[in-house]
Amino acid sequence: MTKQIVTGLVAHVDAGKTTLSEALLYQSGHLRKLGRVDNGNAFLNPNQLEKQRGITIFTHQARLSYHDLALTMLDTPGHIDFAGQTEQVLQVLDYAILVVSVTNGIQGYTRTLWDLLKRYDIPIFVFINKVDSMGADSARVLNKLQNELSAGCIDFTSGQVTTGDAAEAIAMQDDIVLASYLDQEKLSEDTVRTLIKERKVFPCFTGSALKMTGVTNLLDGLTKWTVAGPTKQEFAARVFKISHDPNGNRLTWLRITGGSLRAKSILLPDEKVDQIRIYDGDKFTIAQVVPAGEVCAVTGLTSSFPGQGIGTEANTPRPQMRPVLSYAVKIGDNDLQTCLKALQELADEDPQLKVTWSEHLQEIHVHLMGEVQREILEQILEERYQLKLKFNQGQILYQETINASIEGVGHFEPLRHYAEVHLLLAPGKPGSGLHFAADCRVDVLSHNWQQQIMTSLAAKEHRGVLTGAPLTDVQITLIGGKGSIVHSVGGDFREATWRAVRQGLMELAAQKHCVLLEPYYRYRLTVPQDEVGRAINDIQKMNGTFRLAPNTGQSQSLLTGEAPVATMRDYATAVRNYSHGQGHLECVVNGYQPCHNANEVITQAKYVPTADLANTPDSVFCAHGAGYPVSWDKVPEMAHFPYCKRI
Known part of the structure; x- marks a missing residue:
């Protein structure tokens, strides 16, 4: 019976991922002629932009058959600027093939991919590529995989892993399996497959995709050690x-x-x-x-x-890889509506572009990961839509959160309308986003009204009150409220809900419990030994942290750590200049942390939360047959439903 598997090829750029996909297709007989990325004729780089740049920009699909294996391969982009597309693909994989170049080893984006695969619980096969390179040491790379990523990275190249040293290394990844192995001195093939599927063992293969060595071993391994994923009966x-x-x-x-x-x-x-x-x-x-x-x-x-x-399939959580830069589009002599339509179609393909029109600034804004993505977007706009658009340098995308709890109150009562909502705002875990819950009795608010409130919470992007940046890492819980059988309608609860969030944030801001967040890089910086002092001084000036790796007698020194994107985003050019091309900086976005210069950013933003009418913190009450506004700081004392005292 043919086994159907969907796998994705993932790697740091230039590790040889697309070359490996070409080799797999050729070795399985799917291709009659072996293409090459540098020749522009690779099967899974059909796009003209990909041929010009020699990198994968879009995800492509290929299918091959090998013995009893029917393999669908999804070749993903390797550049970190397109990590969002790669993350989308991970959600549908049975297994991933992580390609690691023996010449470059484990790089920053390799670690990011490893963490993403863990997040989506995807088993991994590792292909250590380019072993034909001068001075290649695949054993050293395998050792680094075991020490830095997982001890379960085990050499499967020989195929004989149920007995001997390989079997013992596999057994040591699970206590129950180890006890059985010590008794029988061998492993069953099904046990090995289970450990791989459970992400306790990660089969590693070595070879050269370009020279077609080790490719058959990888195909044999995929055929032997994978199992088809479970499927549901309902669609x-x-x-x-x-x-x-x-x-x-x-x-x-x-x-x-x-x-x-x-x-x-x-x-x-x-x-x-x-x-x-x-x-x-x-x-x-x-x-x-x-x-x-x-x-x-x-x-x-x-x-x-x-x-x-x-x-019956649920939506996936919001992606972890998200843009941290906002660019303004320079329209020039182009028609505004034509530009908007083109960008909105591209945002349909990649929602994280988040195309918006600023009426105040008369500008279109898009969210991007970095300069390479910007360059590609400019080319796509010209080739697909004949639009020659340029972008500004890009601004940091800040976020806001809270570090204390508060009860927020929203009241909406113009004539013949009525709704009051009480929400508990509490800090969430870093990187968790916004989470909504209800802890309110139905005799206080009916199930229907509670559903309207929960729907309203999820219906918009909530913004902070420091700079108007998106709110994140907050748990918002419905804890009380009031409605009217006669006057309350769904729109009333929407208005009261949104005002309750903002009112709570204004209370926290007054108490200095709102926090501005900025994106941080995780970096790896290699510089000549005599430039270490300069590098450390620069990193400290950029408000970064650093760890200096022990000196092993090499001419290059390695520094790792974290630093704000705002201060380090252009540092790669400086490294190349002062190291005369011998230094190298690799940065990967590593989430958000409290902003290093929050007061300066808040002052420059000149954001007035009470003037943001689309996100007002004020409420509306009714007296003498007419509605009237009440400022946020007066709302709690005028609320019709008592404070719930949950804090």
Whole structure:
């Protein structure tokens, strides 16, 4: 019986990921001619921009058969600026193939990918590539994998891993398995497969994708040591990509996780599948039905988005890899509406672009990961839409949070309307985002009213009151409120809910418990020994931390640590200059931390929360047949429902 597996190839840029995919396709007989990235004829780099730059920018799909294995491969972008696309793909994988270059070893983005795969619980096969390079030492890289990522990274190249040293190393990753191994001195193949699936063991293979060495071992390993993922009986699917074909058709890319998908099926309200496509490179075949376990692209859907669950599948959490820079678009002589339409179509493919129009500044703004993504976006706009747009240097995307709890109150009572909402705002874990919950009796607020409040909480992006930046890492709990059977309607609770959030934030700001956050880099800096002092001094000036690796007699020194994106984003150029090209800086966004110069940023923002009418903290009460506004600081004493005293 053929085993259906979906795998994704992930790697730091230039590790040889796309070259490996080409080798796998060629070795399995899927390709008659071996293409090369540097020649611009790689099967999974069909886009013209990818050929020009020699890197993967978009996710591409290929299918191969090898013995009893039917393998769907998703080749993902390797540059960190496109990490958001890669993260979308991880959500639909059975296994991942992590490619590590023997010449560069474990790099910053390699660690980021490892952490993302852990987040989505994806088992990993590792391919240590480029072993034909001069001075290559695959054993050293394997040792680093074991010491820095997981002791479960074990050499599977020989294929003989159920007995001997490899078996003992595998058994040591699980106490129960170890006890059985010590008794029998061997492992069953099913035990090895289970440990791989449980992410306790990570099979490692060595070779050179370019020279076609070690590729057969990897294919044999994938065939032998993988198991098909479970599928549900009821229909379920997950969206992992949105794109547009050359004719402008909108494509929704799906992994079917349960049941089967048929053409003309209604997947979303008033939206049905017109056509089901099975892609292989840039070509596709039409299918009438796709079973669980398969990947396909469908036309006909207009409201789908990456991470969306369809059928019995739930939506995935918000992505971890998010842009930290906002760029203003220079429209020039181009028509504003034409520019907006083009950018909004691209934002449909990548929602994290977050295209917005600033009426006050008369500017379009987009969110990006970095300069490479900006350059690519400029090229796409010119080639696809014939728009020559430029972007400014980019501004830091700040966020806001809180470090204490408060009860926020919102009241909305213009004539013939009524709603009051009490919310408990409490600090959440760093990086957790916003979480909403209800802890309110139905005899206080009916189930219907509570549902309206919970829906309203999730219906907008809540903003802080320091600079108007997005609010994050806060637990918001419904704890009380009041409605009127006669006058309350859904819109009333929406208004009261949003005002309650803002009123609570204003209370916390007055108590100095609101916190401005900024993005930080995790960096690895290598510089010549005689430049270490200069580097440390620079890092301290950038408000960064550093750890100097022990000197092992090498001519280069390694510093690692964290620093604000705002201060380090342009430092790579300085490193190249003062080290005369011998130094190298690698940065990976590592979440948000309290802003190092918060007062300065807040002052420059000139944000007045009470003047932000779309996010007002004030409430509306009614007296003598007319509604009247009440400022946020007076709302608690005028509330109709008593303070819940949960703090």
